[in-house]
Amino acid sequence: xxxxxxxxxxxxxxxxxxxxxxxxxxxxxxxxxxxxxxxxxxxxxxxxxxxxxxxxxxxxxxxxxxxxxxxxxxxxxxxxxxxxxxxxxxxxxxxxxxxxxxxxxxxxxxxxxxxxxxxxxxxxxxxxxxxxxxxxxxxxxxxxxxxxxxxxxxxxxxxxxxxxxxxxxxxxxxxxxxxxxxxxxxxxxxxxxxxxxxxxxxxxxxxxxxxxxxxxxxxxxxxxxxxxxxxxxxxxx
Ligand SMILES: [Zn+2]
Numbered sequence: 001x002x003x004x005x006x007x008x009x010x011x012x013x014x015x016x017x018x019x020x021x022x023x024x025x026x027x028x029x030x031x032x033x034x035x036x037x038x039x040x041x042x043x044x045x046x047x048x049x050x051x052x053x054x055x056x057x058x059x060x061x062x063x064x065x066x067x068x069x070x071x072x073x074x075x076x077x078x079x080x081x082x083x084x085x086x087x088x089x090x091x092x093x094x095x096x097x098x099x100x101x102x103x104x105x106x107x108x109x110x111x112x113x114x115x116x117x118x119x120x121x122x123x124x125x126x127x128x129x130x131x132x133x134x135x136x137x138x139x140x141x142x143x144x145x146x147x148x149x150x151x152x153x154x155x156x157x158x159x160x161x162x163x164x165x166x167x168x169x170x171x172x173x174x175x176x177x178x179x180x181x182x183x184x185x186x187x188x189x190x191x192x193x194x195x196x197x198x199x200x201x202x203x204x205x206x207x208x209x210x211x212x213x214x215x216x217x218x219x220x221x222x223x224x225x226x227x228x229x230x231x232x233x234x235x236x237x
Contacts (some may be wrong), residue, residue: 002219005193005233009172009183010154012193014168018161019190024154028147039136046129053122056115063112070101070108077101177222177231184230194230202235204228 081094173181184192194203199213206227216232222225223232 001067001221003170004173004177004222005219005231007168007173008177008193008231010168010170011165011181012191014161014165015185015192016190018158018165020187021154021161022159023190025151028151028154030148035140039140042129042133042136046133047067047106049066049122049126049129053119053126056119056122060112060115060119063108063115066108067105072107073108074098074101074105085127098233180224181231188228188230192226192230193233194228195235196232197235201225201230201232202232 075098077094081091084090084094160167169203188203191203194201196202196208196213196216199207200208201208204225204227208226212223212226215221217234219234224230225232
């Protein structure tokens with residue numbers, strides 16, 4: 001069994017590196033995607049802000065049209081008023097109409113003015129977001145370039161490590177033990193073995209019973225930590 005532990009230790013030497021490299025190869029593109037999504041969200045916010053300004057511009061145009069039509073009608077009513085005979089009731093009706101039209105104009109102008117202030121706010125916001133996007137894109141381009149370089153390095157390192165691992169792969173490790181070892185690599189972040197020093201697991205720092213320590217020290221069976229499940233070896237053995 002000592003041979004098995006020695007073989008696993010030889011593998012573990014590579015496998016912690018392998019785990020780190022594989023983790024990097026997963027993490028780098030994921031981080032790039034996260035950063036891309038953040039910029040895309042900004043672009044979405046900019047477009048939304050732009051659209052709100054545009055919608056308001058349409059409203060302003062509509063209000064200006066309301067105002068123009070009302071002014072034209074006032075002129076028409078004033079004209080009719082000037083040409084009508086001095087009928088008091090009719091004059092009063094015309095005057096009322098003009099008053100009402102002026103009220104429409106004032107209301108439309110007021111609303112248009114409010115919208116124009118809002119448009120200015122949205123346009124300033126759009127400009128601010130655009131500047132944020134530009135800055136983020138610049139940082140992203142550099143980050144993305146670095147990711148490409150780091151990925152290439154990690155990929156090359158992965159190839160090296162896998163080739164070395166093939167050479168170190170001992171044919172005499174029992175499949176069940178090897179499977180347990182490989183599972184531990186995944187669940188224990190690349191560290192499947194744990195040194196047992198003075199009855200303390202050096203991976204999770206639990207103290208093990210004496211009989212367990214004795215079994216590990218004898219080296220006649222593969223013994224796993226009751227807490228973290230890693231395969232024990234005696235340090236320096
Ligand atoms: Zn442990």
